Amino acid sequence: MKKLYGKTMEKQITSRFLKTDIPILLYLPPNYSDLYSYDVLIAQDGKDYFQLGRIARQTEELIEQNKIKDIIIAGIPYPSVEKRREWYHPNGTFHKQYLRFLAEELVPFLDKEFQTQPVNTGRVLVGDSLGATVSLIAALEYPHTFTNAILQSPFVNEDVLHTVTNKIQTQLQLYHVIGLQETEVQTTNGRTVDFLQPNRKLNQLLSNRISHYYYEEFNGDHTWKYWQPDLKKALVHMFAPSVKTK
Numbered sequence: 001m002k003k004l005y006g007k008t009m010e011k012q013i014t015s016r017f018l019k020t021d022i023p024i025l026l027y028l029p030p031n032y033s034d035l036y037s038y039d040v041l042i043a044q045d046g047k048d049y050f051q052l053g054r055i056a057r058q059t060e061e062l063i064e065q066n067k068i069k070d071i072i073i074a075g076i077p078y079p080s081v082e083k084r085r086e087w088y089h090p091n092g093t094f095h096k097q098y099l100r101f102l103a104e105e106l107v108p109f110l111d112k113e114f115q116t117q118p119v120n121t122g123r124v125l126v127g128d129s130l131g132a133t134v135s136l137i138a139a140l141e142y143p144h145t146f147t148n149a150i151l152q153s154p155f156v157n158e159d160v161l162h163t164v165t166n167k168i169q170t171q172l173q174l175y176h177v178i179g180l181q182e183t184e185v186q187t188t189n190g191r192t193v194d195f196l197q198p199n200r201k202l203n204q205l206l207s208n209r210i211s212h213y214y215y216e217e218f219n220g221d222h223t224w225k226y227w228q229p230d231l232k233k234a235l236v237h238m239f240a241p242s243v244k245t246k
């Protein structure tokens with residue numbers, strides 16, 4: 001039987017909240033059809049997830065092996081390191097606007113353009129470092145839009161812990177990993193930060209409040225060397241099919 005491949009493409013959204021055009025990197029699974037509805041994975045650091053994380057190829061392998069459902073992936077590249085911090089950091093100057101972009105512009109665009117599951121349980125956010133942070137906060141701030149997130153080595157500070165304490169929803173489903181060697185991480189603003197201990201505090205908060213929560217400390221540091229192979233486990237955790245249909 002001839003192997004079928006998924007389709008990658010790029011579209012663009014003009015964001016009134018971010019006041020710029022945002023490219024969206026897209027992956028559609030093999031046999032994509034308007035007759036079916038698909039869960040959506042929304043990736044911060046979109047270009048990194050497609051290139052360094054090989055997310056489209058890894059997803060396709062798992063679909064072929066019937067380990068996950070057919071899904072759509074939408075990746076959001078950041079235009080610069082400075083903009084990434086402004087968008088993703090809890091204290092970033094465009095942080096609230098970026099959250100509104102995700103919930104009020106990107107999701108309606110995806111629901112209009114593709115056959116998505118137009119419910120919060122049909123959407124999963126994913127990100128690494130600050131991308132994981134903004135994914136978590138989006139799920140907390142917009143629980144009717146997002147209930148699932150994959151957090152790879154999130155940046156955690158007191159603002160994040162405060163938001164979790166006050167906004168946590170019991171229906172939230174999270175996959176959360178952090179590296180044992182992430183004790184001296186060089187951040188984009190030139191500081192050296194311990195990621196491990198704040199993530200352990202986050203773990204304590206989350207494990208007491210939500211039931212659908214996976215947490216692991218891996219033997220590694222704050223790099224794609226460890227996030228890339230972890231992706232398959234995360235995808236299976238979030239998208240394992242109850243009944244595989246074509």
